Amino acid sequence: MIELREITEEDFHDVLSLELSEDQQKAKLVAPNVRSLAEAWLYRANEDVFPYAVYNNEELVGFILIDVDEEERAYMIWRMMIDKNHQGKCYGKKLVEKVIEIARQREDMDVLHCNYVVGNDAMKKIVESFGFVSNGFDDEHNEQLMKLDVK
Numbered sequence: 001m002i003e004l005r006e007i008t009e010e011d012f013h014d015v016l017s018l019e020l021s022e023d024q025q026k027a028k029l030v031a032p033n034v035r036s037l038a039e040a041w042l043y044r045a046n047e048d049v050f051p052y053a054v055y056n057n058e059e060l061v062g063f064i065l066i067d068v069d070e071e072e073r074a075y076m077i078w079r080m081m082i083d084k085n086h087q088g089k090c091y092g093k094k095l096v097e098k099v100i101e102i103a104r105q106r107e108d109m110d111v112l113h114c115n116y117v118v119g120n121d122a123m124k125k126i127v128e129s130f131g132f133v134s135n136g137f138d139d140e141h142n143e144q145l146m147k148l149d150v151k
């Protein structure tokens with residue numbers, strides 16, 4: 001079972017050791033986890049950016065950074081990654097499914113956003129399988145913007 005857990009002193013180093021394949025790193029599909037944790041710290045006063053360790057049962061398999069915009073009633077998967085040794089086991093898909101479930105439980109959220117770099121076929125396949133639809137294109141970051149109604 002996929003779970004989002006707060007990162008603690010016990011698993012902090014393991015979260016930083018999670019890795020992508022060389023090709024995925026070169027393609028810059030997602031920022032390094034250390035950067036995401038630094039950004040979560042930077043925006044901590046706003047209380048709207050939440051980093052989590054992703055566990056499958058008791059095993060650490062990935063990382064996710066969630067952004068919550070109460071004013072816009074929008075939930076966003078800002079960053080997510082599954083460690084290279086755990087990819088291809090459906091954890092990425094189950095992780096997105098879990099976030100959809102969490103967003104749907106929040107009555108103050110209408111929409112879930114999830115964007116991906118063009119050419120990220122795994123992420124494209126995952127979000128489309130849950131019914132996300134295009135929300136435009138970000139030229140600056142070469143990202144396809146996707147959204148899902150969670151009302």
Ligand SMILES: CC(C)(COP(=O)(O)OP(=O)(O)OC[C@H]1O[C@@H](n2cnc3c(N)ncnc32)[C@H](O)[C@@H]1OP(=O)(O)O)[C@@H](O)C(=O)NCCC(=O)NCCS
Pocket residue numbers: 020024029030078079080081082083086087088089090091092093094115116117120121122123125126
């Ligand atoms: C994207 C990512 C999270 C997917 O995690 P994963 O656990 O390997 O994915 P899953 O095993 O759940 O696979 C989901 C689907 O994508 C497909 N898939 C996986 N890699 C693929 C690839 N390179 N090209 C096309 N399809 C791919 C799988 O076959 C599966 O399809 P299915 O449900 O029809 O069988 C992972 O590859 C990753 O961390 N990538 C680098 C970081 C990244 O891209 N983050 C997303 C930023 S928005």
